[in-house]
Amino acid sequence: MRFIVSALLLLLTVSLSQAQEKRIRLLFAGDAMQHLPQIHAAQTQNGYNYDSCFYLLKEKISSADLACVNFETTLAGKPYSGYPQFSAPDEFAFALKEAGFDLFFLANNHIADKGRRGIERTLRVLDSIGIKHTGVFSSKSSRGLKYPLMIIKNGIRIAFLNYTYDTNGLAVTGPNTVNVIDTLQIKRDLGLTQLYNPDVVIANMHWGDEYRTYPNKEQRELAGYLFRNGVRIIIGNHPHVVQPLVKNNVNGEIDAVVHYSLGNFISNQQKINTDGGAMAEIVVSKADDNSPVKIESCHYSLVWVRKYTESGKLKYRIIPVQSNKKKVIPELTSPEWQKMNIFATNAEQLIGSF
Numbered sequence: 001m002r003f004i005v006s007a008l009l010l011l012l013t014v015s016l017s018q019a020q021e022k023r024i025r026l027l028f029a030g031d032a033m034q035h036l037p038q039i040h041a042a043q044t045q046n047g048y049n050y051d052s053c054f055y056l057l058k059e060k061i062s063s064a065d066l067a068c069v070n071f072e073t074t075l076a077g078k079p080y081s082g083y084p085q086f087s088a089p090d091e092f093a094f095a096l097k098e099a100g101f102d103l104f105f106l107a108n109n110h111i112a113d114k115g116r117r118g119i120e121r122t123l124r125v126l127d128s129i130g131i132k133h134t135g136v137f138s139s140k141s142s143r144g145l146k147y148p149l150m151i152i153k154n155g156i157r158i159a160f161l162n163y164t165y166d167t168n169g170l171a172v173t174g175p176n177t178v179n180v181i182d183t184l185q186i187k188r189d190l191g192l193t194q195l196y197n198p199d200v201v202i203a204n205m206h207w208g209d210e211y212r213t214y215p216n217k218e219q220r221e222l223a224g225y226l227f228r229n230g231v232r233i234i235i236g237n238h239p240h241v242v243q244p245l246v247k248n249n250v251n252g253e254i255d256a257v258v259h260y261s262l263g264n265f266i267s268n269q270q271k272i273n274t275d276g277g278a279m280a281e282i283v284v285s286k287a288d289d290n291s292p293v294k295i296e297s298c299h300y301s302l303v304w305v306r307k308y309t310e311s312g313k314l315k316y317r318i319i320p321v322q323s324n325k326k327k328v329i330p331e332l333t334s335p336e337w338q339k340m341n342i343f344a345t346n347a348e349q350l351i352g353s354f
Helices: 002-020 036-042 058-063 090-099 115-128 140-146 183-195 217-228 334-351
Strands: 022-032 066-071 103-105 132-134 149-153 156-164 200-206 233-237 245-250 253-259 264-266 276-286 294-310 313-320
Touching (some): 022 058, 022 156, 022 233, 036 313, 058 090, 066 090, 090 115, 132 156, 156 183, 156 276, 183 217, 200 217, 217 233, 217 253, 245 294, 264 294, 276 334
Parallel strands (some): 022 066, 022 264, 066 103, 103 132, 156 200, 200 233, 233 253
Antiparallel strands (some): 149 156, 276 294, 294 313
8 A cells, every 4th residue: 555655756856847837849940031922822803812922831940939031022012012011911921920930020121111100010011910020129118118029938938039130221210219229238138038037038130141151250249149139049140051060068068058049941042052941949947937948959850942934924933942842733844843952952961061
């Protein structure tokens, strides 16, 4: 009888321990862009439809506890436009949400492309469909109320910060506010962030040089600054190509992570290495309510943007790089398979080069 009671107590202890353990799987995607050929490709008789772009990744994105993407366009309404001043159909944001994304990072060099109208309409549309967003605000008072963005998921408190290097020289009209990289402001923000008692602080940075495959001096120095001031995870965007992943290890465990650039999630860019990107997959956990968060794992997967013609019309589809070409409909051609492999080979070398 004593043995049975002891066994039950042990089982109860293990069960309680497991119940107390907290874990969250985070997913980050790169630049979600809308060049004019993409907008034309999505046009239908009744509007715009992007479902075919994302369906091969929907299961993966939706399975994450929290999926985030760099939303590098505006929802300024008609007339829609691509580079150099973007305005995408609302359906693009709807499709990203339907694919499983929960959080859009908005601080980027194109957010002011359509002025105050573009910023405020983008915020309204995202609010109307229940998408969380950060980095851009309708006013200073709104920033004061909503920044940092705090999300509690699976018992873990996460603070999200988001900044851009610039807005392409376009003035941000008051009262709108766009977070621009300024180390003094960032330090103040991080000080405020600690008052919310986050388990982990994540910064999404729109930085670096376009098409450069290695982080520049400013990126490296800023990453060090963020780590010294309490940031544990940094996700970079803007170069439109994949840059290295760096893990800082302490006593055999991951202490901090920086993905300098995830490259493009979806775009119409043609330069070498811009036809795809990486999705960062990071698991953070804590043993119980009183334990510090640890970065349990940090992995990535590659995606490639397929451009092809169907019934005489250009189409875009994001392909998981590990896909068997026969599983993709229509089946990948040999030249397409070769292009995807070239992108993947270059990306693998870049990500692990530091």
